[in-house]
Amino acid sequence: MKLFDTPLTRDKADTLLLLASAVLVLAPHTAHLPLWVSLLCGATLAWRAVITLRGRRMPKAWVLLPVAVAAMAGVQFNYETLLGKDAGVAMLVLLVAFKMLEMHARRDLFVVVFLCFFLALTNFFYAQGIGTALLTLASVFMLLATQLSFQFTGVVPSLRTRLAMAGRTLAFALPLAVVMFVVFPRIHGPLWSMPGGPGGASSGLSDQMSPGQMSNLALSEETAFRARFFGRPPDRQQLYWRGPVLDFFDGLTWTRGASQASGRDLHLAVGGNATDYEVTLEPSQSRWVFALEMPGELPKVPGHALRISPQFELTSDTPVGQRVRYRATSYTGYALQGGAVLDDAGRWLLLPYGFNPRALAAGRALRRLSEPDARVQAVLAQFRAQRFEYTLAPPLLGRHTVDEFLYATRSGFCEHYAGAFVFLMRAAGVPARVVTGYQGGEINPLDGYMTVRQSDAHAWAEVWLAGRGWIRVDPTAAVAPERVRRGLDASVPRPAPFGIEALRGMNPFQREGNPWLLQLRNTASALNNGWNQWVLNYTPERQSDVLRGLRDKLFGWPFIGLLTGICLLVLLARFFRRRKEIHPIDALYSTLCKRLGQAGLARAHDEGPSAYAARVAGAAALAPQSRDAAMEFLRRYSAWRYAPPAADPRLKSTLKSLLSQVR
Amino acid sequence: MARGVRGWLRRATGHWLPRAGTLDDGEVVISQRRVFIVPTRAGLGFALLLAVLLVGSINYMLGLGFGLTFLALSCAMVDMVHTYRNLAQLRLRQGRVAPVFAGEEVQFELQVANRTRLARYAVRADFADMREPRHVADIAPGVHATLTLAVPTATRGWLEPGRVKLSTRFPLGLFVAWSYWRPAARALVYPRPEDGAPALPLAGGSGSSLRAAGSDDFAGVRNYQAGDSPRQMAWRQIARLDPDIGGALVSKHFEGGGGEELVLDFDALPTSLDVEVRLSRMTRWVLEAESRALPYAFRLGAMQLAPASGAAHQAACLRALALHGLKDAP
Numbered sequence: 005m006k007l008f009d010t011p012l013t014r015d016k017a018d019t020l021l022l023l024a025s026a027v028l029v030l031a032p033h034t035a036h037l038p039l040w041v042s043l044l045c046g047a048t049l050a051w052r053a054v055i056t057l058r059g060r061r062m063p064k065a066w067v068l069l070p071v072a073v074a075a076m077a078g079v080q081f082n083y084e085t086l087l088g089k090d091a092g093v094a095m096l097v098l099l100v101a102f103k104m105l106e107m108h109a110r111r112d113l114f115v116v117v118f119l120c121f122f123l124a125l126t127n128f129f130y131a132q133g134i135g136t137a138l139l140t141l142a143s144v145f146m147l148l149a150t151q152l153s154f155q156f157t158g159v160v161p162s163l164r165t166r167l168a169m170a171g172r173t174l175a176f177a178l179p180l181a182v183v184m185f186v187v188f189p190r191i192h193g194p195l196w197s198m199p200g201g202p203g204g205a206s207s208g209l210s211d212q213m214s215p216g217q218m219s220n221l222a223l224s225e226e227t228a229f230r231a232r233f234f235g236r237p238p239d240r241q242q243l244y245w246r247g248p249v250l251d252f253f254d255g256l257t258w259t260r261g262a263s264q265a266s267g268r269d270l271h272l273a274v275g276g277n278a279t280d281y282e283v284t285l286e287p288s289q290s291r292w293v294f295a296l297e298m299p300g301e302l303p304k305v306p307g308h309a310l311r312i313s314p315q316f317e318l319t320s321d322t323p324v325g326q327r328v329r330y331r332a333t334s335y336t337g338y339a340l341q342g343g344a345v346l347d348d349a350g351r352w353l354l355l356p357y358g359f360n361p362r363a364l365a366a367g368r369a370l371r372r373l374s375e376p377d378a379r380v381q382a383v384l385a386q387f388r389a390q391r392f393e394y395t396l397a398p399p400l401l402g403r404h405t406v407d408e409f410l411y412a413t414r415s416g417f418c419e420h421y422a423g424a425f426v427f428l429m430r431a432a433g434v435p436a437r438v439v440t441g442y443q444g445g446e447i448n449p450l451d452g453y454m455t456v457r458q459s460d461a462h463a464w465a466e467v468w469l470a471g472r473g474w475i476r477v478d479p480t481a482a483v484a485p486e487r488v489r490r491g492l493d494a495s496v497p498r499p500a501p502f503g504i505e506a507l508r509g510m511n512p513f514q515r516e517g518n519p520w521l522l523q524l525r526n527t528a529s530a531l532n533n534g535w536n537q538w539v540l541n542y543t544p545e546r547q548s549d550v551l552r553g554l555r556d557k558l559f560g561w562p563f564i565g566l567l568t569g570i571c572l573l574v575l576l577a578r579f580f581r582r583r584k585e586i587h588p589i590d591a592l593y594s595t596l597c598k599r600l601g602q603a604g605l606a607r608a609h610d611e612g613p614s615a616y617a618a619r620v621a622g623a624a625a626l627a628p629q630s631r632d633a634a635m636e637f638l639r640r641y642s643a644w645r646y647a648p649p650a651a652d653p654r655l656k657s658t659l660k661s662l663l664s665q666v667r
Numbered sequence: 668m669a670r671g672v673r674g675w676l677r678r679a680t681g682h683w684l685p686r687a688g689t690l691d692d693g694e695v696v697i698s699q700r701r702v703f704i705v706p707t708r709a710g711l712g713f714a715l716l717l718a719v720l721l722v723g724s725i726n727y728m729l730g731l732g733f734g735l736t737f738l739a740l741s742c743a744m745v746d747m748v749h750t751y752r753n754l755a756q757l758r759l760r761q762g763r764v765a766p767v768f769a770g771e772e773v774q775f776e777l778q779v780a781n782r783t784r785l786a787r788y789a790v791r792a793d794f795a796d797m798r799e800p801r802h803v804a805d806i807a808p809g810v811h812a813t814l815t816l817a818v819p820t821a822t823r824g825w826l827e828p829g830r831v832k833l834s835t836r837f838p839l840g841l842f843v844a845w846s847y848w849r850p851a852a853r854a855l856v857y858p859r860p861e862d863g864a865p866a867l868p869l870a871g872g873s874g875s876s877l878r879a880a881g882s883d884d885f886a887g888v889r890n891y892q893a894g895d896s897p898r899q900m901a902w903r904q905i906a907r908l909d910p911d912i913g914g915a916l917v918s919k920h921f922e923g924g925g926g927e928e929l930v931l932d933f934d935a936l937p938t939s940l941d942v943e944v945r946l947s948r949m950t951r952w953v954l955e956a957e958s959r960a961l962p963y964a965f966r967l968g969a970m971q972l973a974p975a976s977g978a979a980h981q982a983a984c985l986r987a988l989a990l991h992g993l994k995d996a997p
Contacts (some may be wrong), residue, residue, distance in 0.1 A: 177741035184737040540730035
């Protein structure tokens, strides 16, 4: 390579630095940009690098203009708009890349650097993890170094020195930024709705259930929400996080019935042990809000208005697009609609016509038992007695899903059991419905937060018994008690990666097994949760909590004392530093002058050491020995003061000994 | 508008700053109270950027966006302190100022010393009334930079330079810090030596022939003195001298006119001439007499100098000429 044989001129080095920081800012955007935009930007930046290194001329405007217009047209074609969030980011990225080819004045540098700052912000639309934060920090560092490099006028220190300067600026700025982050008053956004606001597909529980099909939720390790318990967390068997209630069955799919809005009174009586907890819900773009069965009152979710349906489902008025935090109190003992009659009992007994004849007959047969509770227990006993298998990969079912499941395949997961159970109950004349949600959760020993993952999604059943209300029945627990007691992993072997059996041991998400991996996983999870709690979801509510805590801590004597001590130390340090500014030899000289002044030979203000020495020589007031020492002192001092600096390491001690002879 | 505001600011500070009107004698340390700082145009752009970042973060509820916004703001604040520190604690001392003849440029020497441990970069300096500073200095710790600020002159007399302004935008260019310094130095501007002046007024008619013989009597070279005419310079010798070994300008030196009585009397000049022209002519004569090493008597108004020659005599004469008739002549 001949390219780097000669040292780069300053302009070239600065431009390359700017290119490097632009690359750092643009790189994370490639994850979401269309491929052609990334390639075009890469080509543009490479072109700029070649121009710089080879010393070519910048392209003329008539070359750039058609390319820029074509790129704009491409964005329009790609996103079908130029204004949305994603299209806007793409335009900005292209703008930065093209601006590189059109930089002439120093002002243009500032334009590029400022645009890069803005682009770094837009990257947070797509990712806000710890890695993104570190990458952004590196980008800011490079941008600072670039901006700094352009400010030199004469001497330009080495790149390392300049990077150190940028690093120092950043090191001073970071604590300040942290303080501002904590105390700057936060408000709930958005100020106005932006075009192309929160979008994207919703994740998490769906509000329908087709036991014939495989749900991919069961394998997703994504976090649904995290919970922190104030006090002892309840037993795992009690951890039912209530979600959508499904009541309408068309033979294949369970859905939420049409008459959901029918305003019926909701009667809930709670008792038993109270559990206080705080939930941090991950953004799901859906309206569901989860709480343990059963919350005593409606939790307050900042930024959202909660509603409760007659089936006791919690929903928000707007989709959850951001992480939200809310506190709730739930009770293990409760009676929902615990009256003697159920107004809309007919709704919970509906069955589709012409499906599952065997199950229908079996359910009708149960009506011989007079007590509805006995019918429930009979079905559960049947589940336990027969050899049902719990598996996440059941065979596909045909038209009569319940029949085939109950009498032929006998293998399935929670949805199959809950669906079949509710079907049997309705056939037996007991009002019943399917409840979906999450069951369980994993406590992270490092930070005490319980993580509930999408793989913890569960479906269970509720039956209504006169006088007792809606009772939770989990048929899955009857078949695979492990699923409820210890979680999914305990009840089914996880599929091997890529279906290759030999790789099974390598599955990094295996919850059991390698304790080191478990530890790593817990650490990562705690780190991530801390990040979410303190950085990404630092809401006005959390801020007021933190500030209140700070106020209580800081406005006390210990803190004020510490502050005073630090101020005193700083003042002392400044005082001593100022004293040090006087050269030690000058200090000796002034001591001599003071001493001679006491003998009546004060030095005049405009008198140099030589003139002073001449006057001292003629003075009779001094003892001869003292006078000689003073004159020798002055001679040496004068030589030191006015001669070119010659290092005499003993000068100080010589002068000191001479000074001691002057009385 | 920015220019209007800046102009207003400049006028306003020029008025109410107590330091702006007083002269700074001796060494001056740029203390905290002497440093002014405002955002540059780029700084205002940065403020706009910060506002956009903040609104974006609030609107899209970007936790990290707040982090980036505050980090950028903090960097700007740190930059403000660094810009201030790039100027603060510098020590200013005026250097020598040599007298010049009207029409030449006065060279004000300005020493900027850095006795701190902090290297200073891109410190601009010039007179405050210049729009763009012409001098830039980088001052490493423990050294001093010497800047020479040139001021053109037109008339004789004392020339007081205006305020000197030191400014810097280092390190990030978002803020500009500046400090004024009004050096106590003033430069003496001699009258412009008249071009094509008549010959020296040597006493007696025979003087002219004598002078003609003597003035061409080349007697060697001597060091250049301010005011020597280019025709008198020993160009051959100058060209031969190597500037690396301290080569200096030299002038030809002529012997002659020994024993002549030369009297330069202002009142003897025809009063039909303008005062300034007469002063110019006297200046030329002084220089010429000096270049020939002719002792000359000097009379200007009440000032009577006995015949003499040499640098001190010449300086006294030129000074008298420069300050003739001026009110504040000391």
